[in-house]
Amino acid sequence: MALKISPETYVNQIDNSWPDGVKKTRQRVEIYNILSTAKEPLSAAEIFARVLENNKEAGYAFSTVYRSLLAFEKAGMVTKSVLVSEDTAVYELNSGKIKHYAVCLKCHKKISLKGCPLSNLRPVLSTEGLEDFMVTGHQIEIYGYCKNCRMDMV
């Protein structure tokens, strides 16, 4: 059962990881909290849906979600990625850890891979033409069908 935490408490909890230069607004704090409790990377639409649940009457703009995510991303607080098997971008808190997923093509469930199969990038980059390429990131995605969906397929 989930604890009830006041907005003020939330704000305090995230004080440490909130980057300078990003204005801390009610909307952004809420988006941050949604991301921090998410078990999967979320799309802007999924985030907005959760926002609306908490703001049944208050006005709230979809564009604010996008703009906040962009601000978070620029500040290095959030990672955006586009999975092959989906047509929307997903966002997750940049924990510096998990980054890669196995994605079910049917139910779209995302299972995070423990660790990174490319942790030793050097050998990969020995490819000719890549000698002077400055690597800033990489993504690995494995797709197929999860246990449940395999069963559904009969």
Next chain:
Amino acid sequence: MALKISPETYVNQIDNSWPDGVKKTRQRVEIYNILSTAKEPLSAAEIFARVLENNKEAGYAFSTVYRSLLAFEKAGMVTKSVLVSEDTAVYELNSGKIKHYAVCLKCHKKISLKGCPLSNLRPVLSTEGLEDFMVTGHQIEIYGYCKNCRMDMV
């Protein structure tokens, strides 16, 4: 200097790799040829631009490019992928070989990786929760800045 080859010759050249069940039209042959001479995977827009160069007056629909690519993809003739660093899908002939790229975030140049760093997928899939996951494919993308763009950055 490029050789001049008649359309008829083109058609003959690709007779072997053209899959059954895919009607061979002037438009599709042209798209196929564009893909087969491309050095990078191309977006639908890039393909369409090249089509227009060859068809300065003849009518040609953007949607035909999409529909042809979809038909090719279904027939296993073409591979579609969405790169993290781009917002459009790119297509390439399914040679059964190269599939992974290093992408420059600035000029969008794509450098194909020789071989696949995940050729031994098994160890990766030992992740808990993935035991019963049926893998049908994967994608690896490395991004950063290519030699030229690094220089431009001063």
Next chain:
DNA sequence: TTTTTAAATGCGAATGATTTGCAGTTAAAT
């Protein structure tokens, strides 16, 4: 070769995700 027919095309309109312009708030610096 002519006929037949399912599949492909052109065209424009529809969709869905994401972005943007602008006028009205608001966080946070003074």
Next chain:
DNA sequence: ATTTAACTGCAAATCATTCGCATTTAAAAA
């Protein structure tokens, strides 16, 4: 408390991609 740059809501604009439908065409059948 005042000021101001940054943020928000809202609606309209974009951009990639898909779809409906009437017309055309490749290729199967006669």
